[in-house]
Amino acid sequence: MIEIGKINTLTVLRETAVGFYLGDTEGGEVLLPNSYIKEKPSVKEKIEVFIYKDSEDRLIATLRKPIVKLNDFACLRVNAASDIGAFLDWGLEKELFVPFSEQKFNMEEGRYYVVRVFLDDVSKRIVGSSKLEKFLSNEEMKLEGGQEVEIMITEESPLGYSCIINGMHKGLIYHNDVYQDLFVGDEQIAYVKLIREDKLVDISLQKGGFKNVLSATEIILEYLENNDGFLNLHDKSNPEEISEKFAMSKATFKKSIGVLYRHRKVLIKPDGVYLVVNKEGTEEQSEEQTQEGE
Structure with a gap:
């Protein structure tokens, strides 16, 4: 089955004037456009491609690999912004669309934002969202004090730096615990300092x-x-x-x-x-x- 938003290994079925059609073992087909090809593949050759939808809502294959995969977080640059949404560079021919309704703050051209890449239930298109809280939960956590975790810095506030913990939870690094320069999008190893009764998690960049x-x-x-x-x-x-x-x-x-x-x-x-x-x-x-x- 051809899966959107993922790397698929498909077989080259045939060459046409517009590109090569690729297929899976279940009879599905997808176009790899000529404009996306540097070296022509051979018929019956198996190749790895990323699958997404074009502006006309058709499945399209590309040999490029995106900066971020489906259901992951990444810090991306805004190439253009309009009243309907923003278009972010994620390494593919077609930019990642972040609808205005999925922007926590109005995105500005040239700036970087942490976004979550997901499959829209209605359009079945891959889109981004900077409303990160709805993809994170601290209700069920397997964390404990002193534990080493992976974090991504998402935002600076008067209290400190908000961060994503292990791609699942939200945490905070207080300003008085920061002894180095931090920037939105930074990824690094950190440590759980304290898990509060309200399930807020304090994070430290140093071992306790x-x-x-x-x-x-x-x-x-x-x-x-x-x-x-x-x-x-x-x-x-x-x-x-x-x-x-x-x-x-x-x-x-x-x-x-x-x-x-x-x-x-x-x-x-x-x-x-x-x-x-x-x-x-x-x-x-x-x-x-x-x-x-x-």
Whole structure:
């Protein structure tokens, strides 16, 4: 059966003046237009094509692969906007249509928006929607505190950044938990910080508790090893400097430096942090640091 919105493996049946007709094992047929072909396929050859509908409501095959598949989310650019809807670039010859009724906010040409691609029940056409909430639910979640998840940033608000969790749920990253630049459409690994009684999910970009500190120590050590063993930050540095360099909070930075010092891997001086390079140096420098602390 030929499936719209998916990659189909079909057989080339015949060549015509307008293109090649492809078929499945159940007798279905679809046109692959000449304008979509760079190299002509052979009759009886099996090829992979994406299926969607053209402006005349006919099934059409293309050899191109879309940026996003059916029932997935993606951040796409608006190529054109009108009173009836917007047309987004999703990698195919025909742009993805987002009806005006499916826009959370009026889309503007040249801007990027996170949309859900779905099959319209009435027209049976593939369309997009920026009204993401209707495709997400927090009613039944298999999430727990500290769990690693995949997120996509969807929107910034006065509270923080809204995000999609594992393609199914909605979450929020509060501004005071953000120590790096974030943009709509960003996809990355994050962690469940808190699941509230009202089923709202707080998300953190860093591991919680001591796991976060251990991860941060690795980042700091790598920096020291790649920068001649010196870091011009210390426990008196302002939070903005620390956030800009390492995308972590000052509290995490101080705990991480403390862990490294207790393991005799760094020396802390008024001008910054120094990497300890050998055992003898560690003992001498640690004594010096102890005296300075006194």
